Amino acid sequence: xxxxxxxxxxxxxxxxxxxxxxxxxxxxxxxxxxHLNDAVLHAVADPAPGRAAALAAxxxxxxxxxxxxxxxxxxxxxxxxxxxPSTVHASLIAQAAAAGKHIFCEKPTAHSLTELDAxxxxxxxxxxxxxxxxxxxFSKDFARAAQQISTGAxxxxxxxxxxxxxxxxxxxxxxxxxxxxHVIFTETLIHDFDTLNWLNxxxxxxxxxxxxxxxxxxxxxxxxxxxxxxxxxRYSNGAIAVAEANFSAxxxxxxxxxxxxSSGMVQAGHPAQLSTxxxxxxxxxxxxxxxxxxxxxxxxRDQLAVFxxxxxxxxxxxxxxxxxxPGGGDxxxxxAVALAALESVESGLPVRLDAATRLAVQA
Numbered sequence: 001x002x003x004x005x006x007x008x009x010x011x012x013x014x015x016x017x018x019x020x021x022x023x024x025x026x027x028x029x030x031x032x033x034x035h036l037n038d039a040v041l042h043a044v045a046d047p048a049p050g051r052a053a054a055l056a057a058x059x060x061x062x063x064x065x066x067x068x069x070x071x072x073x074x075x076x077x078x079x080x081x082x083x084x085p086s087t088v089h090a091s092l093i094a095q096a097a098a099a100g101k102h103i104f105c106e107k108p109t110a111h112s113l114t115e116l117d118a119x120x121x122x123x124x125x126x127x128x129x130x131x132x133x134x135x136x137x138f139s140k141d142f143a144r145a146a147q148q149i150s151t152g153a154x155x156x157x158x159x160x161x162x163x164x165x166x167x168x169x170x171x172x173x174x175x176x177x178x179x180x181x182h183v184i185f186t187e188t189l190i191h192d193f194d195t196l197n198w199l200n201x202x203x204x205x206x207x208x209x210x211x212x213x214x215x216x217x218x219x220x221x222x223x224x225x226x227x228x229x230x231x232x233x234r235y236s237n238g239a240i241a242v243a244e245a246n247f248s249a250x251x252x253x254x255x256x257x258x259x260x261x262s263s264g265m266v267q268a269g270h271p272a273q274l275s276t277x278x279x280x281x282x283x284x285x286x287x288x289x290x291x292x293x294x295x296x297x298x299x300x301r302d303q304l305a306v307f308x309x310x311x312x313x314x315x316x317x318x319x320x321x322x323x324x325x326p327g328g329g330d331x332x333x334x335x336a337v338a339l340a341a342l343e344s345v346e347s348g349l350p351v352r353l354d355a356a357t358r359l360a361v362q363a
Contacts, residue, residue: 014312015042017063017071017101018081019092021051024106025083031301032081033059039308045071046084068092072099079129079311081304082106086187093119097126102311104304106133107194108186108338109331116335120328129314131307131325134194134334138299138306141268142195142257148266149199155263157200160241162192162257165249173247176217179225181345184212184245185338189231192243192257194326194334196233199259203237204333208340209350216248231341253295 016039018029025046033041043063046052056064063074068084071077072095079102082092090110096103103123109132110116123130136142148154166188173179197205212229214221227247234240249271256269306323313321340351 011038011312011316011318014039014308014315015076015078016040016081016308017043017045017074017077017079018083019045019068019071020082020084021046021048021055022083022085025081026055027300028081028083028104028304029055029059029061031304033061035301036305036308038312042077043071043074068095072096072101077101078315079103079307087111090115090119093130094122097122097128097130100126100128102129102307102314104131104133104307107190107331108335109328110335111182111186113332113336113339116328116332120332123328129307129311129325130328131303131310132327132331133303134191134198134326134330135296135299135303136191136195136255136257137198137326138302139268139296140298145257145259145266145268146199149259149261150201153264154259154261154266156237157203157235157239157259157261159260160196160200160239160258161243162195162199162241163244163254164188164192165245165254166247167253168248168250173217173220173227176220176225176227179220179227181224181226182338182342184226184229184247185231185341185345186335188245188247189229189243189341190334190338192245193231193233193337194330195257196241196243197330197333197337198326199257200235200237200239200241203235203239205233205337205340205353206236207234207350207352208232208337208344210341210344212345216246226345229341231337231344233337255295 016032018025021044029041029044032039041059041061044052044056044061045065045068047066052064052066071080080096082089082105084092086108089105093103093105209232210229212226214225214227216227217225229245231243252271254271258267306325309320310323310325312318340353344351
């Protein structure tokens with residue numbers, strides 16, 4: 001009888017590279033370095049002088065570069081986290097796919113359906129994972145709402161609502177002179193569009209109508225800034241949805257969702273509130289001004305943990321390869337709504353989103 005080995009096979013850790021070291025890229029890099037099991041932060045890349053080096057030094061990351069091509073050329077990199085400016089997302093997705101890297105990309109994945117479709121074709125050819133940073137899908141309350149809807153607990157969705165209100169910042173709206181019309185739809189409300197699509201499974205948006213204005217910083221209205229918007233959407237199953245956003249909530253960060261159906265209602269989310277409380281003669285006080293990465297801290301981390309588990313599953317044959325994640329199709333559906341919202345703002349009219357329109361809309 002032959003000897004049998006009791007040795008345990010040690011798998012190589014997943015090696016991740018972060019592209020872009022702004023606030024969200026730095027947050028993702030810290031998440032990988034400090035919170036992910038069986039994954040390591042292998043490299044950080046940013047073309048801005050000194051930024052990648054500084055973040056790598058802070059996190060003990062062994063590699064950094066100002067040339068993003070270095071990441072794609074590194075055979076040791078299993079997957080990339082794209083957190084660069086959104087104008088280059090589609091190009092970076094295509095380059096990562098061509099290099100055989102699995103991809104996590106922040107939203108939006110593109111600014112037109114044409115460029116997004118080109119990058120999705122590259123992903124399909126390479127047969128790599130593309131996960132999009134729609135973090136609300138990983139928030140426990142939103143995920144529970146989605147589960148309730150999928151089991152029919154509230155019947156057929158009829159009225160839906162999703163909102164994002166950024167916290168008020170002292171000194172007005174920083175960088176207002178640089179904010180352009182598309183931002184509130186492609187950078188902010190795109191989360192709400194994806195959430196509503198997710199909470200109404202099997203249905204598609206068929207019509208979009210928008211009212212928007214510069215109410216937070218009206219002095220920049222002529223520059224094209226829009227800081228307040230309400231988007232009405234009709235779905236193919238008859239449901240009517242409202243998505244709203246504002247850049248200056250005085251009471252703190254506020255993200256909520258609600259679906260009213262033929263048999264009930266489900267709600268998720270709440271205004272941000274710290275657990276620390278102060279009590280004095282005027283009563284109880286709780287600080288509320290928080291960032292999205294604080295309100296959704298667990299969701300931000302969980303989405304990367306799921307991404308890592310899925311990639312490891314594909315690489316090593318371990319459980320997780322079949323995990324469902326928000327992907328290119330979800331990104332495309334949300335972007336189509338965002339672009340239709342822009343068209344509605346410009347025309348002042350509802351925009352139909354039939355199949356032909358969804359394919360033709362451009363940023």
